[in-house]
Amino acid sequence: MPLIENVTMSAFAEGRKTCRTVILPCGAVEEHGTHLxxxxxxxxxxxxxxxxxRVAGVWVAPPIYYGLCRSGSRHPGTIGIRGSTLQCLVExxxxxFHQQGLLNVLVLSGHAGWTHMAALADACERVLxxxxxxxxxxxxxxDIGAAVWTDLIETPGDSHAGEVETSLMLHLHPECVTGRAPEEYPTFPRHILVRNKQAFWPGGVWGNPAAGNAEKGKLFMERSVKALVEIIEKLENWSEPPESDPA
Ligand SMILES: [Zn+2]
Incomplete structure (x- = not known):
């Protein structure tokens, strides 16, 4: 199926006769070190x-570019939105999608902050x-990383603008990668919220960008695609037992 934003009304009506599955890509406008x-x-x-x-023959919806950012929210360039705004948009x-007959929905987020993911899951639950x-x-x-790149990755705790994301960008958009930011593993205070995030995370990197390369990025992509195609097959065939009345 092509991207929803590129098809006509007639092509969409024709396509949904056979495909009722859609992926909603979500991201964030957020600092990714000095190199991404x-x-x-x-x-x-x-x-x-x-x-x-392309592999599974499903629709892709236009993405949501903005997300809920916390740790990198004060770094240059980060433009976050509130969780409530994100939830309204997603809902x-x-x-x-439901009104248009797209009944199987995969919300796929490139941003993995836990508050962002919690906001997404909460919104999806409401609509469910x-x-x-x-x-x-x-x-x-x-979320699919453990099954996808554990054996390939050299950096323990790599999570943001480090080995994985640098590899992916070197594979997908090498023209957007500028040098390599230094390796960094920030330590935020436990339990206590801080305003001056940059004091605890000056470089905006969590992991080791130098360990990234395009070959790893290609492998991460291939394995991620395989894992996601399996999740889509499972979703399309998903049925759950009806809820019984409480005793
Ligand atoms: Zn990222």
Missing amino acids: PLGTDALHAVALAGEVA DILRG FEFDDLRIAVLSVL
Whole structure:
């Protein structure tokens, strides 16, 4: 299936006769060190969704470029939105999918911050309970990471603008990679919220960019696509037992 944004009304009507599955790529406009672009998470999610759609023959919806950012929220270039804004957007888009007959929805986030993912999951749960015939999966690129790149990755705790994301960008958009930021493993205070994030995370990197390369990025992509195609097959065939009345 082509990208939804590129098809006509007639092509969409024809296509949905045979395909009722759609991927919603989500990202963030967020710092990714001095070497990766602010749109890294969306670029990753969009590329992944496109490749999964090509293999599995499903729709890809126009992406949500903005997300909820915390740790990198004060760094130059980060433009975050509130969790409530993200939730309104996601809920309306999911209702739109349902209205258009797209009943199997994979929300795929390139940004993996836990508050961002919690906001997404909460919004998806709300819409799930509105429609009996809707199936929804929500996950971040890091959620499939353990199954995808554990044996390839050299950097323990790599999570942001480090080995994985640098590799992916070197594979997908090498023209957007500028040198390499230094290796960094920030330590934020436990439990206590801080305003001056940059004091605890000056470089905006969590991991080792120098360990990244395009070959790893290609492998990460190929394995991620395989894992996501399996998740889509599972989602399309998903059925759950009806809820019984409470005793
Ligand atoms: Zn990222």
